[in-house]
Amino acid sequence: MNLDGADRDIRSRIYSYESDVPSHMWDSIDQRLRPGRKKWFFWILIPVGLLGSIFLGLNYQQEDLPETPNQTILPALSTSEKTFSNQEIESDHEVAGQILAGSQLSKNPISQSDKSAAKEITRPKTKKILSVFSEAQLQTLPGSGQEARLGNLHTGDSLNSLAVIAEPKWQEDHSDLLPQRRASNSREAKELTYLESRTLFALRDEDPNIDICPSFSSTLQIKPFVEIALWGGLPFKNLSLRDAELKPYRDLRNSTEKTRSSIAFQVLGGLDIGDEIEVKTGLGITRIFEVFDYVDQTATRTITHIVTDTIFVNGQPQVRTDTNIVTEYGQRVKLSQNSFTLFNVPILAAYKFEVGHHRFFVQGGITWNFALRSRGDILAADEQIISIDTRDRVSNPIYKSQVGIDLIGGLGYEYNLKEKNVLRIMASFTHMLSDMTIEGYPLGQRYDHIQLGLSWKHQF
Amino acid sequence: MIEGCVRQDASCQKQLFLLYSRKMMTVCLRYARNRADAEDILQDGFVRLFQNIKQYKGKGSFEGWIRRIFVNASLKKYQAKKWNMEQSGLDYHQNEAVDATVISSLSEKEIIEQIRQLPEGYRVVFNMYVIEGYSHKEISETLGINEATSRTQLLKARKHLQNKITTMTMPHES
Structure with a gap:
């Protein structure tokens, strides 16, 4: 490298020269180094906090259940032929009688609380949620003088009341397992066939105030669940004018950008409140696919050729440069696959209902959306093709990072799988x-979606 | 501080930024067409620097290593827009340099401004050769042009700069 005096002077003066840097520069760099740390943290905290509160509340409620050291809880019994095979259910009083029969196994006299509890659970409203003991089962219970054991109850345990807590679920119709004469026309029998599982609570004398039927007292039963959903959709793009003079530009955008499809994935957690209501929240990702298809019939391109030669004139070197420009005219075709990826935080509520033996639900709610990434090309207002790739447009973004809120409404059908799983x-x-799009951009851009989804829900 | 940056420690990264950002802004201003582009390059350069700082093995000057990152970031921006380079006609150039006495009458800011106003191709080659100290061979390899073109661009840049500075300083002399 041969630097003459002027070059050296320029170099020495500006090589280490310091220029002013905008005050916001570090914040911008920090934001790029730790993408989304600030903006995401808050929004992720919302569903996590909400779920945490729900589970804490649930635990608090569970502490209200009869879980004293003296209490023995037997494992749930499943609905089966054995459970119902020998039952004769004629009236509410018979149900109560069966419960009291359970109490009579105790070596102690029946307390007043047992009687009131028995009355409580014989109300017609709660009848279907009760179970009765078959004669054979009673024989296996402690206190019957036999060595047989049931769950954690042992022979000789002092009991003064027994109650069965059942969870009504619209399971398969097991009426065929009942004796034919019952299954044919007994409403009660059919109701019992929908009991899915039951838990036997055995209470001792010293817990007289415990509600032996807590699940069906005035407090609604709350159960947590998780749900994983996959959606496929048809998006409808809406470009709105922010400047009336730009209508041709909007038309051009509409003609060059074809919306194709969308997919979404959600992981949700929530609570079933009673049999009919559920609330849920979680995280999701939605991706919208488009095709950018632009044909410029009057495109031009310029190719520059530079030829350089050194010649000597009177012994002095001279550089001769010949520069030619070739301009070509033709058709330019640009085809790109565009996509927009959004991060979602949905908060939804659903109402479940039955039509015959089929179970449906309607759900609705809101979703907070954040733009994760955009890819592809669009036309700028001057008809130049510009990239919308998030990585290329840090300093001059077209799209907002925090998009805003969606409204969601829908209808669904649920099918019970094994145990507590629902499809x-x-x-x-x-x-x-x-x-x-950001506020200053000449066009507003938003999407509506029609979506079809499949989800798996698991209750705890 | 470098070790802290390798650990992605935010406070160390900020210290490094405060130490070098003003010098690197000058580098970016020399290559960019305008201040907004220079700020973009500065931002890209620092992001690239912090993402790749573990590749610095302690050999050579750290400032030199950083400077190369910013030059490369500038060139990336330049290469994306290289279709802007247009010249036509038949030109003759003597191997002439800018008058050194004229340079001394300008402030650093004015010199940078004059360099920035050079046509894209001239500006890049001038910066790489005169300020950064690249050879024509290195320039040709980096920009994907032949060495002769690099020499020509440099000559044209000098000529252009000479004319601009002379025009600029004339009113002061009168």
Whole structure:
């Protein structure tokens, strides 16, 4: 490298020269180094906090259940032929009688609380949730003088009342397992066939105030669940004008960007409140696919050729440069796969109902959306193709990072699988309430979706 | 501080930024077409620096290593826009340099401004050769042009700069 005096002077003066740096520069760099740390943290905290509160509340409620050291809880009995095979259910009083029969196994006299509890559980409203002991089962209970054991109850345990807590579930119809004469026309028998599982609480004398039937007192039963959902959808793009003069630009955008499809994945957690209501929240990702297809019929391109030669004139070197420009005219085709990836935080509520033996639900709620990434190309207002790749457009973004809120509504059908697993088929409509583009951008952009989804729900 | 940056410690990264950002802003200003582009390059450069700082093995000057990152970030921006380079016609150039006495009458800011106003191709080659100290061979390899083109661009840049500075300083002399 041969530097002459002027070059050296320029170099020495500006090589270490310090220029002013904008005050916000570090914040921008920090934001890129730790993407989303600040903006995501708060929004992730919302569902996590909500779920945490729900589970804490649930635990608090469970502490109200009869779980004293003196209490013995037997494992749940499953609905089976054995359970119902010898039953004769004629009236509410008979149910109560069976419960009292359980109490009479105690070596102690029946207390007043046992009687009131028995009355409580014989109300018609609660009748279907009770179970009765078959003669054979009673024989196996402690106190019957036999060595047989049932769960954690042992022979000689002092009991003064027994109650069976059952969880009504719309399971398969097991009426065929009942004696034919009952299954044919007995409403009570059919109701019992929908009992899924039951838990036997055995209470001692010293717990007279414990509600022996807590699940069906005035407090609603609350159960947590998780749900994993996969959606496929048809998005409808809506480009709105923020400047009336830009209508041709909007038309051009609409003609060059074709919306194709969308997919979404959600992991939700929530609570079943009673049999009919559920609330849930969680995290999700939605990706919208588009095709950018632009054909410029009057495109031009310029190719520059530079030829350089050194010649000597009177012994002095001279550089001769010949530069040619070739301009070509033709058609330019640009085809890109565009996509927008959104991070979602949904908060949903559902109401479940039955039509015959089929179980449906309607659900609705809101979703907070955040733009994770955009890819592809669009046309700028001057008809130049510009990239919308998030990585290329840090300093001049078109799309907001925090998109806003969606409204969601839908209808679904649920099918009970084994145990506490439910398969759901859902259809929903989603409407964006705010634009994805920043305020200063000439066009607003948002999407509505029609989606079909499949989910698996597991109750705890 | 470098070890802290390797650990992605935010406070060390900020210290490094405060130490070098003003010098690197000058580098970016020399290569960029305008201040907004320079700020973009500065941001990209620091992000790239912090993401790759573990590759610095302690050999050579740290400032030199950083400077190379910012030059590369600038070139990346330049290469994305290289279709802007346009010249036509038949030119003759003598191997002439900028008058050293004229340079001394300008402030650093004015010199940078004049360099920035050079046409894209001239500006890049001038910066790489005169300020950064690349050879024509290195420039040709980096930019994907032949060495002769690099020499020509440098000559044109000098000529251009000479004319601009002369025009600029004339009113002061009168």
